[in-house]
Amino acid sequence: MDIVSLDIPDVKIIRPKKFGDHRGFFSETYNKKAFAAAGIDLDFVQDNQSLSAEVGTVRGLHFQLPPFAQDKLLRVVRGAILDVAVDIRRNSPTYGQHVTAVISAAEWNQILVPIGFAHGFCTLEPDTEVIYKVTNYYSPEHDRGLLWNDPALGIDWPVSGDKARLSDKDHKHPPLAELGDCF
Numbered sequence: 001m002d003i004v005s006l007d008i009p010d011v012k013i014i015r016p017k018k019f020g021d022h023r024g025f026f027s028e029t030y031n032k033k034a035f036a037a038a039g040i041d042l043d044f045v046q047d048n049q050s051l052s053a054e055v056g057t058v059r060g061l062h063f064q065l066p067p068f069a070q071d072k073l074l075r076v077v078r079g080a081i082l083d084v085a086v087d088i089r090r091n092s093p094t095y096g097q098h099v100t101a102v103i104s105a106a107e108w109n110q111i112l113v114p115i116g117f118a119h120g121f122c123t124l125e126p127d128t129e130v131i132y133k134v135t136n137y138y139s140p141e142h143d144r145g146l147l148w149n150d151p152a153l154g155i156d157w158p159v160s161g162d163k164a165r166l167s168d169k170d171h172k173h174p175p176l177a178e179l180g181d182c183f
């Protein structure tokens with residue numbers, strides 16, 4: 001298993017080993033002991049899966065407030081996404097800054113987005129299927145969002161606002177300037 005930190009080092013890219021043979025492949029996609037040995041000691045309590053049919057589907061930017069804040073370990077089992085994590089930890093030197101990574105079935109990579117980040121992605125291929133583990137349960141009362149295309153974030157999304165496919169909810173999140181203190 002390889003682990004690489006992104007420019008905001010709390011966000012990491014993990015690539016598990018993939019054992020191929022004439023039948024196909026096998027991969028341990030998560031191993032708590034291996035993660036702990038790499039200094040990532042998290043207890044995941046819920047698995048999520050989403051399918052996005054169209055290229056340019058944007059889900060995000062989402063987070064849950066404490067005490068239901070979530071670390072997320074995300075992978076793509078079909079297709080590809082541009083994944084985005086925005087640092088919204090008020091006292092962080094990288095507050096308001098973001099990192100991106102292409103996460104795809106072909107790359108067989110994963111992204112670890114810790115508590116304190118608003119998370120989202122844009123699909124790069126049709127019928128993209130994402131699976132991710134979270135360290136806290138879903139709590140609608142603590143579910144919050146940040147406006148995906150807030151100019152203040154400077155995120156270079158691969159889709160323009162008029163072409164992106166979003167949920168009604170995701171059109172209405174506040175920009176960073178109106179977010180207040182969350183973490």
Ligand SMILES: Cc1cn([C@H]2C[C@H](O)[C@@H](COP(=O)(O)OP(=O)(O)O[C@H]3O[C@H](C)C(=O)[C@H](O)[C@H]3O)O2)c(=O)[nH]c1=O
Nearest residue numbers: 048050059060062063072119120121137138139167169
């Ligand atoms: C997140 C979640 C949602 N739901 C229900 C609530 C809605 O009725 C339906 C769709 O939820 P939503 O539109 O929030 O789904 P996404 O837009 O894919 O949200 C996710 O998108 C980005 C990428 C994230 O990082 C979050 O994990 C998550 O917010 O599933 C549940 O029942 N449990 C859950 O944990």
